[in-house]
Amino acid sequence: MKTVRSVRTMVAFAATIVLSTAMAVAVANSASAASTLGAAAAESGRYFGAATNSFMLNRQPHATVLNREFNSIVAENEMKWYHTEPNQNQFNFTAGDQLIAHARARGMTVRGHTLVWHSQQPQWARNMSGTALRNAMINHINRVAGHWRGQIHSWDVVNEAFADGGSGARRDSNLQRTGNDWIEVAFRTARAADPNAKLCYNDYNTDGINAKSTAIYNMVRDFKSRGVPIDCVGLQSHLGTSLDPTYQQNIQRFADLGVDVQITELDILQGSNQANMYGQVTRACLAVARCTGITVWGVLDPDSWRTGANPLLFDGNGNKKPAYDAVLNALNAGGNPTPPTSAPPATTAPPATTAPPATTAPPATTPPPPGGGCSATVSMNSWNGGFVATVRVTAGPASINGWRVRLTVPSGASVTNAWNADRSGNTGAVDFTNVSYNGQVGAGQSTEFGFQASGNGSIPTPGCTAS
Ligand code: 9MR
Secondary structure, three states, X not given: OOEOOOOOOHHHHHHHHHHHHHHHHHHHHOOOOOOOHHHHHHOOOOEEEEEEOHHHOOOOOHXXXXXXXXXXEEEOXXXXXXXXXXXXXXXXXXXXXXXXXXXXXXXXXXXXXXXXXXXXXXXXXXXXXXHHHHHHHHHHXXXXXXXXXXXXXXXXXXXXXXXXXXXXXXXXXXXXXXXXXXXXXXXXXXXXXXXXXXXXXXXXXXXXXXXXXXXXXXXXXXXXXXXXXXXXXXXXXXXXXXXXXXXXXXXXXXXXOOOEEEEEEEEEOOOOOHHHHHHHHHHHHHHOXXXXXXXXXXOXXXXXXXXOOOOOOEOOOOOEOHHHHHHHHHHHOOOOOOOHHHXXXXXXXXXXXXXXXXXXXXXXXXXXXXXXXXXXXXXXXXXXXXXXXXXXXXXXXXXXXXXXXXXXXXXXXXXXXXXXXXXXOOOOEEEEEOOOOOOOEOOOOEEEEEEEEEOOOOOOOOEXXXX
């Protein structure tokens, strides 16, 4: 799973050291420089996360570093199919619940990894095929995404479904053999099970423009054109000794399709280019507004699945490596802020309650929409310093093909993240418009979108315009 390319020259490396030293000095002199990865990433609306395991949460020095540096976590293994459904229809959420509780207590967000994957399936699923496997997959997504509904920032809905090499083909697997539509079925199922989570496709050896990343690009473009719900692409970025020169360009082309990009499993072989490459990857993400976060695949070098590669940011004693400084300096140097619709709720608690499915009948008390277009109502779930608002859009006596809700965010409050709608800004009067999959609402029916904000206050009944 490594992308290993030729080592760059020592001249380039020496130049980089001089440069990064100069940057370190500049950053050290700056009053606004954040001193942790999470805080520095949050300055531009991004998260910086790490993979961990429930059994490591109290292990030192892992725990100290994890809690101090990161504002997002992902389960390295404990949300995979074999772990969450070891026997068919018998679910085990204990470790995942622990990870989520740990994150929420510290204001970290959680990436979900992964709902469906050809690998690390439980034995019972590996033995299955055809309709039985397809139904088992759907049930698994419903139950797992449903259990953690509202608590996952982004789900890797499908992991590693494309073949390596130049074919651009899907990887053969028991899932693939259930029919080529298994990926879109997985995404549609996940959307219904957790409408608030961003839904990602995640893969490796996609860290530049190549046949595999292009095949994924084509799938995402097709999904967007047909309204299959996909919000993000995860580039795992298990890297070797040099970065593909098209790394940033590749991120940008996915972003241009209208999905977020996340660097999901970053680790880089230790060697003379490690720190430089960590800086390059960080800067590439920061340069693209829709690259919304970076996750490293472990905290301390000895935690890594790449035994002996020492590919992470901290050594076994929890000391910061030069790679750490390269990342922190790059984050502190700033980048393109993430756009309003894709900014993750970097440092605030996720919603305490969850939203109902996207399209449901309105409650009996919903007032009839004036003018036959649509109406909107807001419910809020607040805590000290933040809230989640759920907005219900109800069509009038005629069905509608699109909607726009204008609402006033409380004075001093600012929207950090929205789902199931595009939005025009984050303070004051903000317009939310439907996205491709929820513009059509039948007569008298409802759809919901939501957003998270920092600040407190109430929201007056918003206006709704149908189109
Ligand atoms: O880091 C994970 C390791 O502990 C597991 O043994 C391995 C099993 O396949 O999975 C590793 O994580 C993988 C991730 O889930 C998907 N992308 C590749 C990662 C490294 O193999």
